[in-house]
Amino acid sequence: MANTIRELRYNLARSYIGANRHREAIPILNELWEEYPEESRFAIQLFQCHLALDETESAEKIMEKALGDKQEVMEQAREELNQLVEELKDKKSEDYTEQEIHKLRKLRMKATLNPDAVSFFRGSLLFAQGNYEEAIRELDKAKKAQTHNLPSLYLKMGYAYLGLKKWFDAACYFMQVLELDPANPDAHLGLCKTHLKEHREDKALDEAMAALSLIYHNPQAHFLCGLALYRCGQITDAVKAIETAISQNPIFPNAHRYLAGIYYKEFQDGEKAAKHRNLAREAQQRIKDFKAGKIDLNQNAGSISDWVIEINTGNKPKLDAPMEDTVIIVSGLPRSGTSMMMQMLAAAGISVMTDGVREADESNPKGYYEYEKAKQVGSDNSWIPDAKGKFVKIVAQLLPKLPSGQPYRIIFMQRPLSEVIPSQDKLLERLGKKGSKLTPEKLAETYQKQLKQVEQVLNYYQDIEVLPINYNDAIANPKLIATQVNEFLGGKWDEKAMITAIDPSLRHQKS
Template sequence: MAYPLHTLALGFKNLAHWHKHHNREVQLPSDPASSVKPQLLFVGWDAADWNYIDPLVAKGLLPTIQGLVINGARGPLNSLRPMLSPMLWTTIATGLRPFDHGIHGFVTLDENNNTVPISSELRSAATFWEIAHHQNLESHIVGWWPSYPPENIKGIIVSDAFTQLKEPPSDAVFPQNKQAIFEQLRIQEHWIEEDLLSPLFENCPPNPPIELIATVRRALARSLSVQMYSSYLLHTGSANIHAVYLNPLDHFHHLGLREYPEYFEIVNNAYRLYDAMLEGLLECIDHSTNIVLVSDHGFKLKKDLLPTLPDDPIAAEKDHHQQGVVLLNGPAINPRTQLSGCTILDVAPNILHLLNIPADLRMEGRIWNEAYKNPEQPRIKTWASAIVSKNNKIGRIENHEHVQHLIELGYLDERTSAKPQNILAENQFLLARSYSEAGRNQEAIRILIPLLNTPTPPIRYIISALDLMITEGEIKDFESWFGKFQHLLPKHILSLFRIRYFLLINDFSSAIEELTIIPKPPHINTAWLLQVGRLWLNCGEYSRAENQIQQALEIEPDNPEALMIAGLVHFQNQQWEQALNFFLESIENRFFAPRIHALIGHSLVYLNQPLEAEKAFKIAVLQEPRNQTNTSENKSSTVIVSGLPRSGTSLMMRILETLNYPIFSDQARAGDQHNPHGYFEHSDVIKLAFTPEIAQKFLGHAVKILSPSLPALPPYQPVTVIMMERQLSSVVSSQLKMRNVEVLPLNIEAKMADIQQR
């Protein structure tokens, strides 16, 4: 990194010298340095990815990162879909998913139906800085997206409205009387001259386009401005926690990999800039401070990018990689620890852990105990009471600049932002995706159905809804909506849905026939290979499934879904050790996966390791209830009435109905002379083997599941089973009688006793 830019990247301490060198008379704050160092330094780099960092570290180009890694803990950090920054960074701040924290997109509508940026006013959960305030700790928060309007906390908040806008509102900083100080620290775009720009174009072709230069200048000015605010607060403040979020690294990725691929070196040079900025922050702390560096998602390698992005308001998400980064260092950290199975849901609980504050039970994330010298504290019920009043109300940013900025960066489609109904629909679609990401497909479907009833729903709304309907085994709804929209679907998508439908109705021959001639999409990517591989697996064609998955793993070796399916192929072939290895590798990349933990348990059972299997099953049980809907609201437990056909299951269901127990039945099989009150069956139950999610439908109900279908039950669902027993001869006689077959003396029990004796 060239001297002028590296010097300025170190932060506030060099700002006065830089202005003087350029003969600028700029008044700067003159607060004395503080001797108090923060307990925790949190750094958020949007889109940082180990696939870009590690090669640069190997070349010695990121010395600050390298120093933290050597004596710290590191690993991949799995993101959530949709991978959109405001939603993800709010999850990082709260430890909750979007449907619990309230941020569902980039923009929303104010009371006058004007398009406004998403606001902290919509956040419905406590952030780690609000929880810290509740514990009488001081926080400095810089640039968090979204953080405007800022809360009245103990400390200072420089909100995203201040860091992203050239002309921010007058209350973009809390306390408001501090805003003038940060205005003095802002780096103006027109101050960015060639001596600062040239390092970012190092090893690039000469004569870059004017538009590219302007975009890089803007991103550099914003990066350096945030660095000034952050380093100034570290230099002069006395907060317990200092957190800074930097968004422009994501912009540099999009510029160098998507918009101007011949200028790819901009990406590597941006990482070198950010490494220098990190060096400047570390100079402001001492060895008593713990350091956490994370990204909300990564960025795909050039070879993995789609040739062109779809016509989609949030198409930029397609370039994002599921895995970001997590890096820990400091006195509380066990050195040289390799982290695995981390997700962005973990970050808030771990920030609280490093502040000696317990996480709450609503937070799904785990504490990275392997990285810490101190054990996890018991969790409290909720931090909901820690929410702090805002300094403002939504609607005060009526700022065209902010919305236009989102459009220019590709985060927002101009057509979407121009129509209020489009914004509301898009935010509802993103909310539905959040529910489906958490396995709560029924909630997602309920949100999507009204979107399908609009005159011209986008294809992606249609595909998402059909996918969830068929996943949930909603055959009638799927048939209805598929019939209405199939003429709009691309041929390869149409074929996929036909195959899944055939599998759902147990028409395997038609599924295999269709799968053999399935049209290929314009661009073969991991998602496509996984879908086809999963379908071959469901058809029992394991070698063909393995071929598809191997191709997927060549593109994304760490894809948790591909690793899981590869494990399933070996599991079906009774290759337990190979299956176990793939399952373990999958949870290293996505730890919150109850089904995979259960499969690990089954594999270990077959490998004669019962104690290890028990641990895996316990993790599966602990994880899954978080994904079940309304489990805490079910006053009645789930009751399964089981047994052989004609063993008395219908009679027991009738007894439960008489006792006013809720019954899960579609009444499709009416009563007859053999069962006058009906059979109390539900047609969905026979699909359990293919769609285990159906089990969520009968939570808190009594359901009839005959013995042959019991193995298809998810292993993690707590239920009470009433097993009906009847003499085997009576059961068979009753079955024959229903079929009008002459009943002869069978003496089955005697024959079985004779067999057992022999």
């Protein structure tokens, strides 16, 4: 029973680590290590937790204590081993019982120390402390101990050489990682950073895109992609890439700072530049508070106002299919501006799929433009052929239910959750229904998970193109948004009518 409880506690700690909740794993590992000092695995995980939190002094103390404990265990094991060998000296090895064999093996393991493994942990600590030359020397010694995990070792050595500004050596190690593990996004990011340092922006962009092709939810990759795009003179795309990085990780000081610089220098937009400088300071303080144990970054309190949930479908080529063969879909979360976009498209002269079952009301006086059959697309998609050349509204969570093989153009509406969630609650209140029992933060997390699944499914579709539209941008700059939508849909529609259809007075919830 004691062993079972111990393993359950250890698994809980590992789960916390896997969720980047190292602060919560530390007390569990501390207790386990105190109760079972001979179990070095607890000390190793504790050491890694403190490194992850950039607490190198604590990590060093743990390493030294673990080595001291190991020394005591080794001395005791050697005494017991000598005693056991003496007891078995008159017995042939083939006559040893299974129990004796097991005890010999266990004592021999306890009586030895793997110096290569020690070098790996010393190298990891030195790397975290910024002592890259010493780190490389120690990590080089560890190659024998890390044969099962050479990609991780080479990756660390590559970044150590980056720290020493030895770009060629860094690139060599990152390429060795990819030879062993071609699907390693961190190695691509390492090469991206190397190319940026050497002013090879095109190659840096290729590596950033390679990393994103492996893991799209990768804020650092989007940020580096933005840097490369900016240096290549692709300013608008650079802004989009960095904004994607921030949408995936709002607590990203460098991304906010860089974006502030672009807005100030390239667009002379002092307001947005000031906003992102403030967000950079706030993010830096949150990280500082987190490392001090004052807050938990996994609890999203205080950050929901800046969340804009979106889907991304990578770098899919534009559709070649003519408009008359394409189904146009307006999608997004409820209360994200989908009805407004439907009104814009209807005003522009595009045919709409609607049945008028849901009538206009106080929440949407201009109408919802819904089509009841679209709500059952997972069980009945017989209406899809009739929707060619027309547009229809489908809630984001139902997009994966669309049948494949049909070309789609999707206008995906995005809006800050600080506006979406209260707007949903007000709508439900008007309808006399209860809102979600979840907190806004938990509901936001739920939406993120749902739309991540939507994103993954849509990435498998071949004939699909997505245009993300920010609701607040449509309100603030309807002319720009009308132009974007018209170009997305072939460029033959009435932009002035689209602009007229946008009514800022109907904006139900502001930040």
